[in-house]
Amino acid sequence: MQETTKDERLGSERLGKLMVSLAVPAVAAQLINVLYNIVDRIYIGHIQGYGDMALTGVGVTFPIIMLIAAFSAFAGMGGAPLASIQLGKHDYDRAELILGNSAGLLVIFSVVLTIGFSIFKTPVLYAFGASETTIQYAESYIGIYLLGTIFVQFAVGLNTFISGQGEARIAMLSVLIGAIINICLDPVFIFVFGMGVKGAALATIISQAVSAAWVIKFLTSKKSVIRLKAKNMRLKGDVVKHIGGLGISPFIMQSTESLVNITLNSGLQKYGGDLYVGTMSIMTSIMQLIVIPIQGITQGVQPIISYNYGAGNKSRVKGAIIRLIAVCFLATIVLAGIAVFAPGVYAEIFTNNDQLVKLTCQVMPIYFFGITIFGIQSACQSTFLALGQAKVSLFIALLRKVILLIPLAIILPKFMGVIGIYRAEPVADIISVLATSVLFVITVKKVLRNMGNNDMISADQGEDGGNNERLYN
Template sequence: MSAGVNESRMGTERIGRLMVSMAVPSIIAQIINILYNIVDRIYIGHIPGVGAAALTGVGITFPIITLISAFSAFVGMGGAPLAAIWMGKGDRKHAEKILGSGACLLVIFTIVLMAVFYLFQKPFLYMFGASDATIGYSLDYMSIYLLGTLFVELALGLNPFIISQGRSRIAMISIVIGAVVNIALDPLFIFVFGWGVKGAAIATVLSQAVSAAWNVNFLMGKKSSLRLSFCNIRSDFRIMGQICSLGISPFIMRATESLISIVLNRGLQMYGGDLYVGSLTIMQSVLQLFSAPLTGFTQGVQPIISYNYGAGKFDRVKKLYRSMIAVSFTISFVANMTAMCFPALYASLFTNDEELIGLVSRVMPIFLFGMLFFGLQNGIQPTFLALGQAKISLFIAMFRKVILLVPLALVLPRFFGVMGIYYAEPVSDIISAATACILFALNIKKILSKEYLARIH
């Protein structure tokens, strides 16, 4: 199928079939992508003798890894919807300028991130909840992972631009080949070569390099309807500003995950100790596993919404966002209910330590309760983003994590001890999801009007 046909079908093909064709490859890609970290933690948690401590140490690097991926989301999730809107308006040349400016931003972010984290990684890791017993594992993993920062940025930041063309299968292959490399190399480097935590980091860097090479090769080739060319890879500050304006919401969503991890890890270390920090590593891994299909689904549907919105096809937009919200809620509810019912089963994937499994079994049902309803927000927020509503999407992201969760995680332990940290998550999730629903009901009619579309674009 030609690039032009892939693009135009987003405005003409039957919606159910189009959503499946776009979302399924993206879901598969996200599930496989999350295996980068999940597989690392599963193998690390089962290293004989030191598995629990090593798992905790690697878990403490999560804020840095999340922040690095947040900058890729800044560009990919900000630039790709913008490019899709301009393709829907028929201006491919401008869409390619957006891609080129996005690639330039990814390189700039790489340089800054590597400089900052190499200079301050040890004090950062202690600040994030490391102890003398776990800092060695954290440093072993992070010092190698940072070498692959550019690969991470290009692998994750360029992938949405491929999806925005209607080429979800190509985007999926990029993630799949990287994950396969990682899964194959992990046991070899960790156990056969005896490199332990360092081996897991090396496997991750090499796998991200393969994914990045695939993305760049496709976007610079003839089959891409958005061509990445050297003449467009430059600092067009006006376009960069537009990318950042739309990308700030997904950036905040990911970056505040880093902030949350820091606050929760420090609180768990202060009120509980390494065992409690290890429980968070496992529960965050489970949440990542559950969020992967949701992220893949919304990433697959989002460019279809953007394209049809840019083309003024509001009836299609309504059908698309209604389906996206309903599916997001259903996936979130079912997935989190299984974890609440069988917490020990999920914990045993990551560790053999009976004490750690017992702790996770007690706290996971509490920690995940709010996630039963959070699928509503997971469908609403990407809808706002697809419609170019960066401010509303940003507020929703900030409200849950910065305004609610962080203060609750700091205050509740003063009354409930270490359990207060686990209570903070469901309280913030439920309030935030309800707020997102209210904002959507109040704003969607105005956004879906030709007058409003003409005014903002």
């Protein structure tokens, strides 16, 4: 049947060729997606007269933006792997129910987040590291950005269900369309119309609205293997529970990124001042340039692992996992290596302030040292999600940022001064990669061994296969 051949190639096409065909568009989509914020910051940083302070102010809003993205990840990345597993079982009705409930969650999240942050944005921004000098720019940007929360939720959260059915090219185009519009509108609104940071925010929400429309149009069309239907958006307790069980891990990964930024910005403001907060604004953007391609690779390969796990194809699951780890590891070595050995290549993209560039180049090699091996953890984390290993995935999500990085960022500067904040990152990265590797070997070995059982017992469920059966059937 025509509708099933698209997803069935996840289980039949030559593995190397399939991984490239899915990962390349996914990487492109992730890189394009990061342009929404990166391009804004590049233009804002070059505004004559106040670009450096405006850039710092917009950087302070990053935790709010990450929290919004975290809720979209909760529903999207929690639901998409489950839907892919159902596709491997050829249970299309169940896959569509998961899609619909994820969309319903996104609507609820959008309303709550828009209202909540709009009311409390000023005290929240101060808590996130804004100063009397930068607060005006932070408020101007986020005040408009929040109006497009619903578009961000749909564009990011539902796009995972497009790539999850093997349509990586369509998923890439949904992001590409919005990015092109954003890049074109930014200079017009910021410089031609003289709107400054407000113009950057307006350009972003318009572009996200177009992306969201593209995603919804595809998921409701006959081209989609699973379709978004209004009747499936009514939330069902068991479905939401399973989406949440898997979605809590990517939610924590992204929301704690916000908490990390709050901690780092507050510490830098306390021990250094606005200029140091500015370095973190730049390095946060650079971190995206490094991590986002890795996320694209994992996003492209994840449906292959999930589909074949659902289909019980052990050798194909194992082959995809090994290739994923190798590629992610090599990618972070190259991308983070540039930040360590040639920091000026990145820093000068974002500002023409010589003092800010010089300081950023001094601290960047320290901050990014541990990221050189972070590809291993990203690959392992994605594999846990693809296999439905909610508990292990949740622990790994908490380990690096909540258990390690945030406490280190608070403790180290008490002894080392402001440089201790930058050193907290590599220490947390190296420890978490080592711990993740050990857990990965133990957990995945057990999951692959249990794939021989008809009930597909999960490592999370132990001998109680019943809970796992309800999750996947």
